[in-house]
Amino acid sequence: MSHEPPQHGGDPGQQGSQGWAPRDPSAAAPTTDPQHPNGAKDSKGRTKRPKRPKRTGWRRAVPSWRMVLGGVLLLALLLVGGFIAGYQLVDIPAANASATAQSNVYLYEDGTVIARDGKINRENIPLRRVPRTVQHAVLAAEDRDFYSEDAIDVKATLRAGWNTVTGKGRQGGSTITQQYVKNYYLGQEQTVVRKAKEFFISIKLDREQSKDEILEGYLNTSYFGRNAYGIQAASHAYYGKDVEDLGADEGAYLASLLNAPSSNDVVAHPENKKAILARWNYVLDGMVKHHWLTSADRAAMTFPVPGKAKPATALSGQRGYIVQAVDRYLAANKILDEKTLATGGYRITTTLQKKKQDALVEAVKDNVLSKTSDEREADRNVRAGGASVDPATGHVVALYGGIDYTRQFVNNATRRDYQVGSTFKPFVLAAALANGSTTRKDRAITPNTRYDGTNERTVLSATGSTGYSPANEDDVDYGNITVREATDKSVNAVYAQMAQDVGPQEVKDTAVALGIPQDTPDLTASPSIALGPATASVVDMASAYATLADHGRQRPHTLVSKVSKNATELHLPERTTRRAISREAADTTTSVLRSVVDGGTGTAAQGAGRPAAGKTGTAEEDKAAWFAGYTPDLATVIAVMGQDPETGVQKPLYGALGLARMNGGGAPAETWAAYTRAALEGSDVQDFDLKADEGPEEPDPDESGDPDETGDTEEAGGTRKPRDREDTDEPGTGDSREERRGTRTPDSPSDASRAPEEPHTDTPAAAPPRTDGRDRGTDAGGPGTHRPGKEPTRPAAGPPADPHEGDGQAPRGSTRP
Numbered sequence: 033m034s035h036e037p038p039q040h041g042g043d044p045g046q047q048g049s050q051g052w053a054p055r056d057p058s059a060a061a062p063t064t065d066p067q068h069p070n071g072a073k074d075s076k077g078r079t080k081r082p083k084r085p086k087r088t089g090w091r092r093a094v095p096s097w098r099m100v101l102g103g104v105l106l107l108a109l110l111l112v113g114g115f116i117a118g119y120q121l122v123d124i125p126a127a128n129a130s131a132t133a134q135s136n137v138y139l140y141e142d143g144t145v146i147a148r149d150g151k152i153n154r155e156n157i158p159l160r161r162v163p164r165t166v167q168h169a170v171l172a173a174e175d176r177d178f179y180s181e182d183a184i185d186v187k188a189t190l191r192a193g194w195n196t197v198t199g200k201g202r203q204g205g206s207t208i209t210q211q212y213v214k215n216y217y218l219g220q221e222q223t224v225v226r227k228a229k230e231f232f233i234s235i236k237l238d239r240e241q242s243k244d245e246i247l248e249g250y251l252n253t254s255y256f257g258r259n260a261y262g263i264q265a266a267s268h269a270y271y272g273k274d275v276e277d278l279g280a281d282e283g284a285y286l287a288s289l290l291n292a293p294s295s296n297d298v299v300a301h302p303e304n305k306k307a308i309l310a311r312w313n314y315v316l317d318g319m320v321k322h323h324w325l326t327s328a329d330r331a332a333m334t335f336p337v338p339g340k341a342k343p344a345t346a347l348s349g350q351r352g353y354i355v356q357a358v359d360r361y362l363a364a365n366k367i368l369d370e371k372t373l374a375t376g377g378y379r380i381t382t383t384l385q386k387k388k389q390d391a392l393v394e395a396v397k398d399n400v401l402s403k404t405s406d407e408r409e410a411d412r413n414v415r416a417g418g419a420s421v422d423p424a425t426g427h428v429v430a431l432y433g434g435i436d437y438t439r440q441f442v443n444n445a446t447r448r449d450y451q452v453g454s455t456f457k458p459f460v461l462a463a464a465l466a467n468g469s470t471t472r473k474d475r476a477i478t479p480n481t482r483y484d485g486t487n488e489r490t491v492l493s494a495t496g497s498t499g500y501s502p503a504n505e506d507d508v509d510y511g512n513i514t515v516r517e518a519t520d521k522s523v524n525a526v527y528a529q530m531a532q533d534v535g536p537q538e539v540k541d542t543a544v545a546l547g548i549p550q551d552t553p554d555l556t557a558s559p560s561i562a563l564g565p566a567t568a569s570v571v572d573m574a575s576a577y578a579t580l581a582d583h584g585r586q587r588p589h590t591l592v593s594k595v596s597k598n599a600t601e602l603h604l605p606e607r608t609t610r611r612a613i614s615r616e617a618a619d620t621t622t623s624v625l626r627s628v629v630d631g632g633t634g635t636a637a638q639g640a641g642r643p644a645a646g647k648t649g650t651a652e653e654d655k656a657a658w659f660a661g662y663t664p665d666l667a668t669v670i671a672v673m674g675q676d677p678e679t680g681v682q683k684p685l686y687g688a689l690g691l692a693r694m695n696g697g698g699a700p701a702e703t704w705a706a707y708t709r710a711a712l713e714g715s716d717v718q719d720f721d722l723k724a725d726e727g728p729e730e731p732d733p734d735e736s737g738d739p740d741e742t743g744d745t746e747e748a749g750g751t752r753k754p755r756d757r758e759d760t761d762e763p764g765t766g767d768s769r770e771e772r773r774g775t776r777t778p779d780s781p782s783d784a785s786r787a788p789e790e791p792h793t794d795t796p797a798a799a800p801p802r803t804d805g806r807d808r809g810t811d812a813g814g815p816g817t818h819r820p821g822k823e824p825t826r827p828a829a830g831p832p833a834d835p836h837e838g839d840g841q842a843p844r845g846s847t848r849p
Contacts, residue, residue, distance in 0.1 A: 352437025478727020
C-alpha cells in the first residue's frame with residue numbers, strides 16, 4: 033500500500049477548508065495576494081477583517097440596528113437638552129390683562145346685586161367661599177386626580193399637541209393646572225409654541241403654588257358662558273345667587289359648562305338637553321365614585337334648570353346713576369380715586385335699600401312719567417330727581433337719577449344747577465331761631481311773629497333800603513302776617529326781610545351747618561338767599577332736611593357702608609354726628625313745616641298717611657319744582673326739572689304734564705307722598721316728638737289799628753345772642769326758652785311779653801367746606817339764573833296761575849313758593 037496521499041485537483045486551500053488539516057499548518061494557508069488584502073495578513077502579520085457585503089434591494093431601505101440606536105440616543109439627548117433649555121428659558125410671566133380684569137360689584141344694603149361695571153363680568157373670590165361640593169363637582173368634571181397628580185398629563189399633552197400639528201382641531205385632556213396656566217398667563221390660541229410654554233409654566237407653577245391656590249385661580253378665570261368669567265359671576269348669571277348658596281346639583285351643572293360653555297347652556301340650546309343631562313350625570317357619578325357625594329344624595333337629585341339669561345343691561349335704568357353717584361362719593365371722600373377704582377375687583381355695599389329704591393322708582397313713574405305725552409312739546413323737557421335719607425343714620429336709602437342712564441346721562445339726584453326755590457326758606461327760619469334773631473323792632477322771631485307781607489316791599493337793612501323788592505305769588509299783598517302763615521303761603525316779602533334781619537351770612541352758615549355744601553353754587557350771603565337761588569342737589573337738600581328731622585343733629589350723608597377687594601375690607605372715614613342747631617330751633621322749624629302740609633302749599637303730602645313736615649319750592653321761570661319733606665324716620669326730596677333733551681338748556685315747565693304751571697305742591701309732593709307711603713309700609717307710624725317754642729301770639733295791627741304794631745318798615749333790627757345753644761347729641765335735652773324762664777310751656781302759648789333773658793354766647797355750628805364729588809350738570813344751563821343781590825328777571829309771559837294749586841307762581845321773576 034502506498035503511503036503517498038491521494039492527489040486531488042483544484043485549489044489546495046479549498047481542500048484544506050473542507051475538513052482535513054495538513055500536517056504543516058502553513059501549507060494550508062492561502063496564498064497572499066498583495067492586491068487583495070481581504071483575508072490576508074498585513075505587513076505586520078495581522079489578519080484583516082473581511083469586507084461586509086453591500087446591501088442590495090429592499091434591504092437598503094431598512095436602517096441597521098446601529099442607526100436605530102444612534103437615532104434614539106440622539107433624540108433622547110435632544111429631548112433632555114430641550115427640556116433643560118426650555119425650563120431655564122421659559123419663566124412664569126405676568127398675568128394677561130383679560131385674566132385679571134374684574135368688574136366692580138355694587139350691592140344693596142342687604143347684599144343684593146345692583147350692578148356690575150367693567151367689560152369683564154368677573155368677581156374673584158377666595159376658595160374658602162366656594163362650597164366643597166362645588167369644588168368637587170369641578171374636579172369630577174375636569175380633573176379627578178388633581179390633588180394627587182403632577183402638573184402635566186404627558187400622554188394627553190402629546191395627544192393634544194399632535195392633533196394640533198396635524199390639524200385635527202382642539203383637543204382636551206389638559207390638567208386643571210395646564211388650563212389655569214392657559215387662562216391666566218397665556219391665551220386660547222392653538223399653537224405649538226403656546227403648548228410648549230404651557231408645559232414649562234405648568235411645571236414651574238406646580239412647584240411654586242399649592243393645589244388650593246391653583247384651583248382657586250382656575251375657578252376665578254374659567255369661562256362659563258353668558259359673559260360670566262369665574263364661578264361667582266357664573267353663579268349669578270345662571271342661578272341669581274352667590275356661590276356660597278349653590279347646591280351640589282347646581283354646582284355640577286356649572287362644572288358641566290366648562291368644556292362647552294355656550295352649547296351646554298340648556299336654556300339657550302334646549303335641543304342639546306340630552307347631551308347636557310349626560311354631562312351633568314357624568315359629573316355627579318364621578319363625585320359618587322370618589323366618595324364626594326353619597327349614592328342616596330345622588331339618587332335624590334333632579335336637574336336644576338337655570339334661570340333665563342338676562343340681557344346685557346349693566347348700567348341701564350337706575351343702575352348707571354347709582355354707580356356714578358357711588359363712584360363720585362368714593363372719590364370725593366378719598367376712599368378710592370378714579371384710576372384705582374377702574375382696576376376693578378371692588379365689592380361695594382351701598383346704603384341703598386331695595387324696597388325703598390323700588391318704591392321711589394315706582395312713585396316717579398306713576399306721578400310724573402306716566403303723565404307725560406308725546407303730543408305735548410313741554411313734556412319732552414321733563415326730568416325728575418329724588419333722594420331719600422334716614423335721619424337716624426345719614427344713610428341715603430333711595431336715589432332716583434332719571435328715566436334711564438343709557439338715555440339721559442346726567443344724574444338728576446346729584447346735579448347742582450337748578451335753583452332750590454322756596455325749599456330754602458326753612459333754613460332762614462332755623463337760622464333766626466338758632467341765633468335768637470329779632471325783627472327790626474327788636475321782637476324775637478318766632479312762628480307767631482308778624483311781618484309785613486306787602487307785595488314788592490323793599491327789604492330794609494340797618495342803614496336803609498337794600499334796593500331788593502321781591503314779588504309775591506301773583507302780586508298778592510298779604511299785609512301783616514305771622515311767620516307761620518308766611519311759611520304756609522310761601523310769602524317772599526316776609527322771608528326776604530327775615531333773612532336781612534337774621535343776617536344773610538348767618539343764614540348761609542346755618543344752611544351749611546344743616547348739610548348744604550359750603551361750595552354750593554349761588555349760595556351767596558344776601559337777602560335774596562331766602563328765596564332759594566342756590567343750586568344745591570336733591571341729595572344735599574335731603575341731607576339738610578334730615579338734620580331738621582333729627583332735632584338738629586347733623587350727620588354727613590353717605591352712600592357706602594362697606595368696600596372690599598379680594599376679601600380685604602377698606603377703611604372708611606369716620607362720620608361724626610354734631611349738633612348743627614339746637615333742638616328747640618329744629619323742632620320749632622318742624623312745627624311750622626307741619627303746618628305747610630296740614631293746610632299750606634304742601635297738602636298733597638298728606639297722601640303719605642303719616643305725620644309729615646315739608647316745604648314746596650319752584651325755581652325761577654318754572655324751570656324746576658321741588659318738594660322737600662320728612663316724617664320722623666325718613667327725609668325725602670323730589671324735584672321735577674325742565675331741560676331741552678337736545679341742547680341741554682334749562683327750560684320752563686309751563687304746560688308740562690298737562691298743567692298750566694308746574695309747582696312743588698303738585699307732582700313733586702304727590703310723588704313724595706306715594707313714595708313715603710310705600711317705603712314705610714309695614715313699619716309703625718311715628719309721630720313727631722317736638723320741643724318747640726311757638727312764641728307769644730302777636731295782635732294783628734291791621735285789626736287793632738295800633739300804628740305802633742304795624743309792620744317792620746321803619747326801624748332796623750338785628751341779631752341778638754342765641755337764646756339756646758345747648759350742644760347735645762341726645763334728643764330731648766334742649767329746653768325751650770319758656771321752660772328756662774319758667775313763664776310757659778311750648779304747648780301753652782301766651783301773649784305775655786318776653787322777660788329779658790341771659791344771652792348765650794354759642795353760635796350755630798359752622799359746617800366745614802364739603803365736597804361730595806358731584807359736579808354741576810355739564811349739559812344744563814340756560815338763561816334766567818338768579819344771581820343773589822339782584823332782583824330776578826321776570827319771565828316774559830307765563831300762563832295764568834292754576835287755581836287748584838296753593839304753591840303759585842311769582843310772575844315778577846322771584847323764585848316761587
